[in-house]
Amino acid sequence: MKRIFVYSICLLFLLSGCANHRIVDQVQIIESIGFDKEEDKFKVVALYPHFEEKNKVKLTDISTISYSYYDIWPKLNNKSDLPIMRGQLRMMLFGESFAKNGIETVVDSLCRDPEIGNRIFLGIAEKSASEILDKVKATNVPHYLHSLIDQNINQGNLPYGDLQVYLEKNFSKGRDTYLPFFVIEENRVKLDGLALLNKSKYITNIDMREAFILKTLINNGTNGRYQVHIKQPDGDGEGYVLLRSLDVKTNYKIDSVTPIPHVTIGLTMRVEVRDVPPGINMTNNVEIIKIEGILSKHFENAIANLISKLQKYQVDPIGFKEKIQKVSRNTNEDSLIKSYTNMKTTVNAEIKIIETGVGE
Amino acid sequence: MFFKLYDKQGSRQEQINDIDLLFETAKKSQDFKQFSLINEKGTFMISYYSTLINHDLLQLAVLRTFQEVIPVVNHLSIDNIKTMIPIDDIVITNEPHHISLKLLKGYAVLKEKETDDHFALINLSDQQIGLRDQNNTENEFSVVGPKIGFVENIDTNVHLLRQQINTPSLITKEISIGSMSHTKVVMAYIEGVTNEQHVETVEQRLKEIDFDVIFDATQLDQMMTDSSITPFPLFLTTERLDRTVYTLINGQVAIFCHGSPYAIIGPSTLLDFFISPEDYYLPWILGSFFRLIRILGVLFSVLASPIYIAVTTFHYEMIPKDLLGPLISSRNNVPFIPVLEVLFLEITIELLREAGARLPAKVGQTLGIIGGIVIGQAAVEASLTSNVLLIIVALSALASFTTPIFKMSNTIRFLRFPFIIFASIWGGLGIVLSICFLIVHLMRLQSLGIPYIVPIYPFRPKDFADSFIRSSYDVISKRLRFMRPKSIWRYHPDNENHSSDLDDE
Numbered sequence: 001m002k003r004i005f006v007y008s009i010c011l012l013f014l015l016s017g018c019a020n021h022r023i024v025d026q027v028q029i030i031e032s033i034g035f036d037k038e039e040d041k042f043k044v045v046a047l048y049p050h051f052e053e054k055n056k057v058k059l060t061d062i063s064t065i066s067y068s069y070y071d072i073w074p075k076l077n078n079k080s081d082l083p084i085m086r087g088q089l090r091m092m093l094f095g096e097s098f099a100k101n102g103i104e105t106v107v108d109s110l111c112r113d114p115e116i117g118n119r120i121f122l123g124i125a126e127k128s129a130s131e132i133l134d135k136v137k138a139t140n141v142p143h144y145l146h147s148l149i150d151q152n153i154n155q156g157n158l159p160y161g162d163l164q165v166y167l168e169k170n171f172s173k174g175r176d177t178y179l180p181f182f183v184i185e186e187n188r189v190k191l192d193g194l195a196l197l198n199k200s201k202y203i204t205n206i207d208m209r210e211a212f213i214l215k216t217l218i219n220n221g222t223n224g225r226y227q228v229h230i231k232q233p234d235g236d237g238e239g240y241v242l243l244r245s246l247d248v249k250t251n252y253k254i255d256s257v258t259p260i261p262h263v264t265i266g267l268t269m270r271v272e273v274r275d276v277p278p279g280i281n282m283t284n285n286v287e288i289i290k291i292e293g294i295l296s297k298h299f300e301n302a303i304a305n306l307i308s309k310l311q312k313y314q315v316d317p318i319g320f321k322e323k324i325q326k327v328s329r330n331t332n333e334d335s336l337i338k339s340y341t342n343m344k345t346t347v348n349a350e351i352k353i354i355e356t357g358v359g360e
Numbered sequence: 361m362f363f364k365l366y367d368k369q370g371s372r373q374e375q376i377n378d379i380d381l382l383f384e385t386a387k388k389s390q391d392f393k394q395f396s397l398i399n400e401k402g403t404f405m406i407s408y409y410s411t412l413i414n415h416d417l418l419q420l421a422v423l424r425t426f427q428e429v430i431p432v433v434n435h436l437s438i439d440n441i442k443t444m445i446p447i448d449d450i451v452i453t454n455e456p457h458h459i460s461l462k463l464l465k466g467y468a469v470l471k472e473k474e475t476d477d478h479f480a481l482i483n484l485s486d487q488q489i490g491l492r493d494q495n496n497t498e499n500e501f502s503v504v505g506p507k508i509g510f511v512e513n514i515d516t517n518v519h520l521l522r523q524q525i526n527t528p529s530l531i532t533k534e535i536s537i538g539s540m541s542h543t544k545v546v547m548a549y550i551e552g553v554t555n556e557q558h559v560e561t562v563e564q565r566l567k568e569i570d571f572d573v574i575f576d577a578t579q580l581d582q583m584m585t586d587s588s589i590t591p592f593p594l595f596l597t598t599e600r601l602d603r604t605v606y607t608l609i610n611g612q613v614a615i616f617c618h619g620s621p622y623a624i625i626g627p628s629t630l631l632d633f634f635i636s637p638e639d640y641y642l643p644w645i646l647g648s649f650f651r652l653i654r655i656l657g658v659l660f661s662v663l664a665s666p667i668y669i670a671v672t673t674f675h676y677e678m679i680p681k682d683l684l685g686p687l688i689s690s691r692n693n694v695p696f697i698p699v700l701e702v703l704f705l706e707i708t709i710e711l712l713r714e715a716g717a718r719l720p721a722k723v724g725q726t727l728g729i730i731g732g733i734v735i736g737q738a739a740v741e742a743s744l745t746s747n748v749l750l751i752i753v754a755l756s757a758l759a760s761f762t763t764p765i766f767k768m769s770n771t772i773r774f775l776r777f778p779f780i781i782f783a784s785i786w787g788g789l790g791i792v793l794s795i796c797f798l799i800v801h802l803m804r805l806q807s808l809g810i811p812y813i814v815p816i817y818p819f820r821p822k823d824f825a826d827s828f829i830r831s832s833y834d835v836i837s838k839r840l841r842f843m844r845p846k847s848i849w850r851y852h853p854d855n856e857n858h859s860s861d862l863d864d865e
Contacts, residue, residue: 016786023698024676025691029684051689087677088684115677143681 034129174322239277674787699784
């Protein structure tokens with residue numbers, strides 16, 4: 001019995017051998033990567049941090065041209081003294097022209113790559129990804145874009161979305177995807193709303209205000225900042241109201257499916273008012289109710305506008321197609337798209353001001 | 361002759377059957393004294409080892425009696441000498457083996473010259489000579505609670521025990537072990553509490569021991585253990601009185617050995633080794649908290665450096681993004697793979713500990729500072745190890761010393777090394793594999809037939825009250841069931857809430 005035990009231990013070592021060493025300081029850890037279109041090939045730019053001294057980081061870029069996702073890595077390795085490792089990759093950026101042709105080629109390989117985590121963020125860059133990454137490189141902050149998206153999801157107007165969420169929406173029938181959209185403004189990278197995709201093809205983009213509206217419609221839009229221009233009928237107190245959403249509840253009710261679908265959207269948002277124009281007394285209950293009315297009206301319009309915009313571009317990040325399909329048993333995709341573009345909506349927004357503390 | 365050297369039976373010292381031969385052998389030693397006490401009634405011969413006896417006692421009780429009392433006595437023989445010498449422990453015997461044993465324990469042998477076959481053995485032994493009487497605990501400290509520890513003198517130890525357990529149910533059984541040393545070994549238990557099975561097992565195992573000289577109780581521990589191929593101590597070894605008393609009232613058996621300031625206690629379970637008497641002196645919430653800290657410290661101590669190896673060698677993916685920078689930049693110039701780095705530091709720490717234990721106390725302290733600060737800092741400066749690892753190894757060494765029992769803290773430091781090797785071969789998988797081996801090994805261990813990791817396996821939910829958490833005294837009024845005590849209640853808890861005294865007025 002003991003002998004068998006000893007033999008089996010020996011076999012364990014002999015048969016399996018040692019695992020591959022990937023010592024943390026002897027690999028090149030890629031942290032973000034960007035894809036651009038160059039004729040029919042990919043132009044790939046990758047950023048990796050270089051820790052020269054204590055507390056000092058230098059971002060370095062490395063680029064190559066290749067035909068497919070899995071081809072990138074050996075090609076990048078040809079240009080690097082240490083093996084390129086992609087396990088810490090947290091940001092993947094696509095240039096506008098690349099995304100217009102569809103990011104499917106990359107994403108399909110991505111979800112079969114065990115080294116890539118499901119929680120990486122994808123993003124679309126205005127013009128080219130390499131330009132954005134160049135600006136990121138200048139900051140010398142590792143995981144800059146990842147942190148940028150992360151803090152805007154938690155503290156700002158960006159709806160949640162990582163690779164996992166992207167794939168879920170991408171592979172479900174009645175929903176379309178959205179990705180953060182980056183532009184360059186005054187030599188810095190700026191998050192400028194969302195890029196809307198249809199079947200992994202980039203269609204159009206919306207700004208941060210609309211992104212917040214979309215966030216309230218998709219997941220609860222806690223912590224969003226939103227500014228509303230108000231003008232009271234009697235002319236007194238014209239200006240901007242800045243509000244922070246504390247708690248949002250959205251519900252969808254499909255009233256009818258055929259011939260034209262009709263959806264009623266109910267939005268209840270509890271907000272904290274930060275800035276009010278002079279002349280409005282926020283300690284007066286009557287005034288608060290008045291402002292609430294104005295805000296509700298504003299949101300009803302904003303949501304209706306956003307939805308008609310989405311309908312116009314035939315993108316469906318909210319998932320109306322799925323909601324309609326659930327009650328209609330209509331599995332035909334073309335007719336679903338048709339009923340989505342013809343869909344009518346009624347929006348009932350109810351804004352409740354529960355805090356009027358001014359300033360942070 | 362040649363065969364006798366390798367004959368196993370020859371290891372037992374032959375019994376001395378001839379009394380003359382005994383004296384002849386003894387006379388070769390200079391400290392053996394034999395002289396005649398002559399008076400009118402007869403001639404007596406007294407023999408003793410002068411180094412073993414109390415000389416005051418010899419002069420006052422024996423020699424004086426012979427000078428003053430015996431001359432006026434009419435009839436004198438070896439049989440009624442008992443009535444004349446004012447010492448309680450006098451044995452009349454004619455058995456040579458018995459005489460030789462007693463002679464070497466500090467008895468004086470008295471014989472009447474004509475009647476050779478009867479001897480009086482007079483106890484003149486001085487147990488205190490050469491033994492320390494300071495009985496502060498030396499290695500198991502506590503801030504709160506008594507600081508009484510055991511000493512090398514077994515009588516003092518049993519005395520201390522009897523002082524605290526004031527009942528005739530405390531039974532002590534004496535056994536003599538060691539063919540050369542004839543060491544007095546005492547096993548103590550409480551009748552009506554301890555299961556007879558444990559008592560019988562201990563007694564049987566002690567009697568089966570064949571050894572020449574017993575130096576310490578820990579040797580007995582090794583000789584009567586259930587399994588010798590384990591790094592885990594299967595018997596608790598303690599020098600604290602309160603701890604020993606606590607185990608006795610819970611139905612365990614304590615074994616003392618003359619010349620050793622440690623009691624060994626069985627049957628013991630794994631959790632016993634992480635219990636400090638202080639847990640019972642602090643309020644139960646604090647006691648439980650510190651006990652949990654201690655157990656977490658053990659886990660940290662075993663797993664910290666293997667996890668460092670696994671993560672830096674194989675699993676760079678799981679490093680949080682903010683830790684990546686410090687980890688890489690601290691390892692940047694280190695030329696070794698992580699496992700060599702870890703082994704280098706771990707062995708340095710072991711060397712420091714070993715050197716610190718061997719050196720005189722004052723030098724040891726200096727060495728600790730030099731080793732800890734200078735060597736550590738210099739190793740980092742010279743890029744032999746990384747800063748992060750230095751912290752991890754130092755912390756895990758520190759954590760291993762939180763274990764109250766020294767034997768267990770040794771075990772924990774030893775356990776790290778197989779984990780390190782497995783982690784360096786297979787990374788996280790290796791750690792999991794070695795945890796599996798460890799758990800299987802622990803499940804197979806027994807202490808006096810009691811499973812070692814009870815109450816976890818076999819699962820005994822009722823006995824968890826005093827395991828990871830030291831519950832309040834209302835809850836732990838029952839003895840641990842897995843020890844199979846003869847009576848379950850230690851005391852009856854007062855279930856009624858103590859209402860405020862002010863209400864009664």
